[in-house]
Amino acid sequence: MPKVSEIMESMEYGPAPEDASAVRDWLRERGSFGHFIAGRFTRPGETFATRDPSTGEELAQVTQGTARDIAKAVRAARRAQRGWAAMPGHDRARFLYAIARTIQKRERFLSVLETLDNGKPIRESRDIDVPLVVRHFYHHAGWAELLESEFPGHLALGVCGQIIPWNFPLLMLAWKVAPALAAGNTVVLKPAEYTPLTALAFAEICAHVGLPAGVVNIVTGDGETGAALVQAPVDKIAFTGSTEVGRGIARALAGSGKRLTLELGGKSPFVVMEDADLDAAVEGVVDSIWFNQGQVCCAGSRILVAESVASRFETLLRARMEKLRLGAPLDKSTDVGAIVDPVQKARILSILDRATAAGAELVGGDAAPGCFIAPGYLRNIAPANPGMIEEIFGPIATLSTFRTPDEAVELANNTRYGLAASVWSESATVATDLAARIKAGVVWVNCANTFDAAAPFGGVRDSGYGREGGREGMLDYLSVPVSAPRETAPAGIIPAEGQAIDRTVKLYIGGAQKRPDGGTSYAAQDELIPLGNRKDIRNAVEAAQSALAKWQGLGGHGRAQVLYFLAENLAQARAEFAGYASVDEVDAVIRRCFFYAGFADKYDGATVSARPGHLCHVQPEPHGVMGLIAPNAAPLAGFMSLVLPAIAMGNAVVAIPAQDRPMAALTLAKVLACSDVPGGVVNIVTGPRDALATALAAHDGVSAIWHAGQGEGVAEVQRTAADTLIPVWTPGPRDWGDLHAQGREFLRAASRTKTIWLPYGA
Ligand code: NAI
Numbered sequence: 001m002p003k004v005s006e007i008m009e010s011m012e013y014g015p016a017p018e019d020a021s022a023v024r025d026w027l028r029e030r031g032s033f034g035h036f037i038a039g040r041f042t043r044p045g046e047t048f049a050t051r052d053p054s055t056g057e058e059l060a061q062v063t064q065g066t067a068r069d070i071a072k073a074v075r076a077a078r079r080a081q082r083g084w085a086a087m088p089g090h091d092r093a094r095f096l097y098a099i100a101r102t103i104q105k106r107e108r109f110l111s112v113l114e115t116l117d118n119g120k121p122i123r124e125s126r127d128i129d130v131p132l133v134v135r136h137f138y139h140h141a142g143w144a145e146l147l148e149s150e151f152p153g154h155l156a157l158g159v160c161g162q163i164i165p166w167n168f169p170l171l172m173l174a175w176k177v178a179p180a181l182a183a184g185n186t187v188v189l190k191p192a193e194y195t196p197l198t199a200l201a202f203a204e205i206c207a208h209v210g211l212p213a214g215v216v217n218i219v220t221g222d223g224e225t226g227a228a229l230v231q232a233p234v235d236k237i238a239f240t241g242s243t244e245v246g247r248g249i250a251r252a253l254a255g256s257g258k259r260l261t262l263e264l265g266g267k268s269p270f271v272v273m274e275d276a277d278l279d280a281a282v283e284g285v286v287d288s289i290w291f292n293q294g295q296v297c298c299a300g301s302r303i304l305v306a307e308s309v310a311s312r313f314e315t316l317l318r319a320r321m322e323k324l325r326l327g328a329p330l331d332k333s334t335d336v337g338a339i340v341d342p343v344q345k346a347r348i349l350s351i352l353d354r355a356t357a358a359g360a361e362l363v364g365g366d367a368a369p370g371c372f373i374a375p376g377y378l379r380n381i382a383p384a385n386p387g388m389i390e391e392i393f394g395p396i397a398t399l400s401t402f403r404t405p406d407e408a409v410e411l412a413n414n415t416r417y418g419l420a421a422s423v424w425s426e427s428a429t430v431a432t433d434l435a436a437r438i439k440a441g442v443v444w445v446n447c448a449n450t451f452d453a454a455a456p457f458g459g460v461r462d463s464g465y466g467r468e469g470g471r472e473g474m475l476d477y478l479s480v481p482v483s484a485p486r487e488t489a490p491a492g493i494i495p496a497e498g499q500a501i502d503r504t505v506k507l508y509i510g511g512a513q514k515r516p517d518g519g520t521s522y523a524a525q526d527e528l529i530p531l532g533n534r535k536d537i538r539n540a541v542e543a544a545q546s547a548l549a550k551w552q553g554l555g556g557h558g559r560a561q562v563l564y565f566l567a568e569n570l571a572q573a574r575a576e577f578a579g580y581a582s583v584d585e586v587d588a589v590i591r592r593c594f595f596y597a598g599f600a601d602k603y604d605g606a607t608v609s610a611r612p613g614h615l616c617h618v619q620p621e622p623h624g625v626m627g628l629i630a631p632n633a634a635p636l637a638g639f640m641s642l643v644l645p646a647i648a649m650g651n652a653v654v655a656i657p658a659q660d661r662p663m664a665a666l667t668l669a670k671v672l673a674c675s676d677v678p679g680g681v682v683n684i685v686t687g688p689r690d691a692l693a694t695a696l697a698a699h700d701g702v703s704a705i706w707h708a709g710q711g712e713g714v715a716e717v718q719r720t721a722a723d724t725l726i727p728v729w730t731p732g733p734r735d736w737g738d739l740h741a742q743g744r745e746f747l748r749a750a751s752r753t754k755t756i757w758l759p760y761g762a
Helices: 004-010 021-030 067-086 089-105 107-118 122-150 169-182 197-208 223-231 243-253 278-288 307-323 342-357 405-412 428-437 470-475 534-553 555-572 583-599 637-648 663-673 689-697 712-724 744-749
Strands: 047-051 058-063 159-163 186-190 216-218 236-240 259-263 269-272 302-306 361-364 376-379 396-402 420-424 442-445 507-509 512-514 521-524 527-530 614-622 625-629 652-656 682-684 704-707 751-759
Touching: 021 058, 021 107, 021 197, 058 197, 067 159, 067 186, 067 216, 067 223, 089 107, 089 122, 089 169, 089 197, 107 122, 107 169, 107 197, 122 169, 159 169, 159 223, 169 186, 169 197, 169 236, 169 470, 186 223, 197 216, 223 243, 236 243, 243 259, 243 712, 269 278, 269 405, 278 307, 278 420, 302 307, 302 405, 307 361, 307 376, 307 396, 342 361, 342 376, 396 405, 405 428, 420 428, 428 442, 428 751, 507 534, 507 663, 527 663, 534 555, 534 625, 534 652, 534 682, 534 689, 555 583, 555 637, 555 663, 583 637, 625 637, 625 689, 637 652, 637 663, 637 744, 652 689, 663 682, 689 704, 689 712, 704 712, 744 751
Parallel strands: 159 186, 159 236, 186 216, 236 259, 269 302, 269 420, 302 396, 376 396, 420 442, 442 751, 625 652, 625 704, 652 682
Antiparallel strands: 047 058, 361 376, 507 512, 507 682, 521 527, 614 751
C-alpha cells in the first residue's frame, strides 16, 4: 500500500473497479442462451462461447443461428408486422418510451455487461454508449407519435433484417431497432458474434415491457447467420460493419428489390489548422482515435496537422498519450481497455508490421499481454503506406503534415472512404470552408465523435449509403407507395443497315453534338440512332465532372433561372417533338421544369435539435455526377422526371434515354443547348440501355445511379454497383406524366446529407 504522501506526490489513481456481481449473477442464472423469437427465448442449440476479452474468461454460451432459426424469426416478424404497423402511433410510442425508461433503470447493469463482453472502459459504456441508447429510444418514441403528421403518405417497409458489429453493440442495436419500430416495421436482428450479450439483455427488456411477440427477434451467430438473414424474405437489410462484407451483401441483394443501407468503414481525417486551439485539438484526438480502443468506424485516424504547428502539436500529443491509462475495462479510471478479440488484435498488429516495414515510425502502440494494445501513432508515413490506406480499427493514428488549406483538403479527401471528418480551427471561415469541401457524411468542427439521435449519421463512397438518426434516418425505414403500369423492357438493338454514321442525330456530350465512338448506329423510330459504348460513357462522365463546379457555383437561385428558361424554350419547341412525344407529355415536362425551378432554392437543410450548446446542421448536398437510366415508357416525361430533380439539386448527369424511343431526348438536346444549361450538366448517350447502364455503374466518377427500368438490367447494374458502392435508386414504374413522378422523394434521392457539428464557445 503506498503512503498518502506518496500518492499525493505521484497523483496516481488507485484501483476503482466497478461492481460486476449483479451481471455475473444474471449470467450464472441464464447459463446459456437461445434466440429470442416471437417473444420467447428458444432452447439453446449448438452454442459458442462469448468471452471477456480483457481476461479471456468465458462469460456465456450463445447459440449459433441456423438458416432455419432465421426463417422462423422472419416468419414471426412477418406475422407481427401488420398489427404493429396498424397500431396507433401513440401506442407504438408508448412501447418505445417504456423501452427507454427500462434501459434507463438498468443503465448500470447494461454498462457493466457491455464492458465485460466488449472490453471497452466502463467510463465509456456508462457515460456514452448507454445514455445514447436511451436517447435513441426516447427520440424515436417521438417519431412514432408524430409519424402520421410528419410523414404523411408514408408506409413501413415490412420486416427489416439488421446486422450489427461489435464495437458499440447495444448502441448499434438502438440505432437500428428504434427507427425501424417507430416507422411500423418489425425486425430480426443479428448481433456480432463477439458481443451478443447486451442484445440478449435487450430481448428480456422487450419481453418485460410487453412488446407484442415477434416485433423484435434476435438471432445470435456469426457471419453465416448474417448471410442467411440477407437471403431471407425480408424487405430491408440494414448493415453496419466492414466494407468487404457490405459489398458482399450489396451483391447478394442485387435485383431482389429489397432496400439496403450500409454503414461501413472509414479512414477519417482529423485536420488541425495553423490557428487551432492545440490543447483542445489534442483532447479531440483522445476522443477520436483513442476512444473505444480506436475501434470506431468514424475515428479520426488520419491526423493532418499544419506544418507550422506540427512540432508543438506532436509534443503536446505525445505528453497526453503517455498519460492515458491502459488497463482493466471495469476500472473506472481506465482510459483504454481491451481489443474485442485476439483475432482483431492480430489484425491490428499485422497492419502495424506492414506499415513499419514500409518505412513508417511507430510511436507508442506497444502490444501488451492479453487483448491490449497501448495508444500510439505512426509518423513519417508515406501516402501509399498500408497504415495510411487501410482501416486499422485500433488505437493507432497516423500523423502527417500539410502546408496550405487546399493541400489539407486534398489529403483529407485522398481516401476511398467518406464517413466523417474532424476540423480544428479558431476561424469560422476556415472551418466552414473545410467542412464544405471535405467529402464525408459527418463533419465535426472543433469537436470529435459527437453523436445524437437527432443528427443523421452515415457516409459516402466506400463508407456506404443511407443515414441513421433524425428525420433522414426515419425515411430510410419508410416508403411512399405508388401504383402504376409495369415498365416495358426494351426490344433488342436492331443494327442500322450498312452501319452508316448518322449525320443529323448525335450524342450530346459536354454541350456539343458528338458522334459515337464506335461510329455505328442502330435503328429506332425510323431514324439512325447513335450506338453509344463504354468510351462514350467515359467521355460523358468526364464532361459532367468538369461541369460540376460551375453548375454548383450558380446556387439554387441561378439554377432555377436556367430551369425557367428551359421551360420557355420547350414551349417554343413543342412542334419539334411531334411524333416523338405527345403534347401532353411536353406540357407535363414544362410544368415539371417550373416545379423544380421552384424547389431549386427551397429543398433546405435544417438545424436539428441535437445537443445543447451545439449547432448541428444537416445539409443536403448534390451527389456529384449521376447516372440516369430513363424508363422505356413516356420517352420525354420519363427522361425529364429524372433529369430535372437531379440537376435542380446541383448534380451533373449522364442520362440514357429510352432505348426504343430515344428521339424525344435527342430532340431535347437541341433545346438544352440554347437554354443556358452549361455544357456538360446534361449529357445524353443513346444505345444498348443495359450495357451503358452497367458501364455507368462501374465508373468511379459516378456518385449515384437512378434506374427506372426493371428486371435483369437493374440486377446487373446493382451487382456492378456493389463493387463501386454507388447507391442505386429504383423509382419503379410510375405514371411519368403525373404528380407521382415528382416531388421531395426525387429531390431526396438526388442529394445526400452532410451533418455538420459546431459547438458554441467563446
Ligand atoms: P464484419 O463486417 O465481418 O462483422 C460485422 C457483422 O457482420 C457481424 O455481425 C458479422 O457476424 C456479420 N457478418 C460477417 N460476415 C457476414 C456475411 N457474409 N453476411 C452477413 N453478415 C455478416 O467485421 P469483422 O470481421 O468483425 O471486423 C473486421 C474489420 O471490419 C474491422 O477490423 C474493421 O476494420 C471493420 N469493421 C468496421 C465496423 C464499423 O463500424 N464500420 C464494425 C466492425 C468491423
